Amino acid sequence: TGDYAVIVWDEFFCSDTSASVTVTTFPDPVLNLDSLTTFCIGDSATLDAGIGWASIVWPNGSTGQTFTVNATGFYVASVIDSNGCATLDTAAVVVFNNPTVNIGLNDTICPAATTTLTAGLTFATYAWNNGGTSPSVVVGPGVYNVAVTDSNGCSGLSNLVYISAFPLLAAPVVSGTSAGLTSTNAPNYQWYFNGVAISGATSQTYEPTATGFYSLGVTDVNGCLNVLSNSVEIVLDITADDIPEGFSPNGDGINDFFTIQRIDNFAASSLVIMNRWGSTVYTKKPYDNTFNGLSSNGKDLPDGTYFYLLDLGNGLKFQDYLIINR
Secondary structure (H helix, E strand, O other): OEEEOOEEEOOOOOEEEOOOEEEOOOOOOOOOOOOEEEEEOOOOEEEEOOOOOOEEEOOOOOOOOEEEEOOOEEEEEEEEOOOOOEEEEEEEEEEEOOOOOOOOOOEEEOOOOOEEEEOOOOOOEEEEOOOOOOOEEEEOOEEEOEEEEOOOOOEEEOOOEEEEEOOOOOOOOEEEEOOEEEEOOOOOOEEEEOOEEOOOOOOOEEOOOOOEEEEEEEEOOOOOEEEEOOOEEEOOOOOHHHOOOEEOOOOOOOOOOOOOOOHHHOOOOEEEEEOOOOOEEEEEOOOOOOOOOEOOOOOEOOOEEEEEEEEOOOOOEEEEEEEEOO
């Protein structure tokens, strides 16, 4: 920028000076498109040349301030400012693929069972339709899918997986007493005692061996324990064989007490011991297997034959002879 003139001389060295000319230079125009624009397939981006240009030309010939792109490539904008100066700039556009995710095939499981679905470990976020946010989820019967986003912020939706349950079998019905339990017909049988499977107890009937709760489980052809029967409480009665004919309370730790099997199942029981002359020497209610040859007043009873009366409190009574032999 400045004022310019020229002086000339002829061959006689005569000179003359021209009129002054003013020259003005304008600054180069600056166009700043984003150097790199990224987005996911299905989206688009808008390139903006800004305002104040006398003219703008985009690659497709359009002349607006903005230009919408939806594919990977290089995009050049040419502009001319109000001074007639021109420039251009190039924007690089990269379109990322959306992630794909597969969570497996449809499956059928036991009604009370679960299975694990996984979407892999390569994604940034996970949103399962059951609320899970981890790469894997443990699920029961239902319909499941997962939405994921990758490190580019692009999202994808998995396939739908249907988890079905094998149909429930009809619940068996258990009935019976301490003498024996039986079930209605079922495909197979597994007896339980207090919730624990009884080894080898796989027939339609079962003879209880202890006081407690008995039930029956039915397993279908798929190996699913579909259903449990009603629970039956069994209290095993005492028989004469459960009452010893005698004991030896000598303190050696062997057979020191008059021990009756399963007496603890009968809270209303009572025991009366009489000597051979019919005098009562010991009583206890409820009886708890603590008679050790001492009378009710704490004295040692002599060896010999005694008579007992055991009342279980449920209508069953036993009476017989009892020998104390130290």
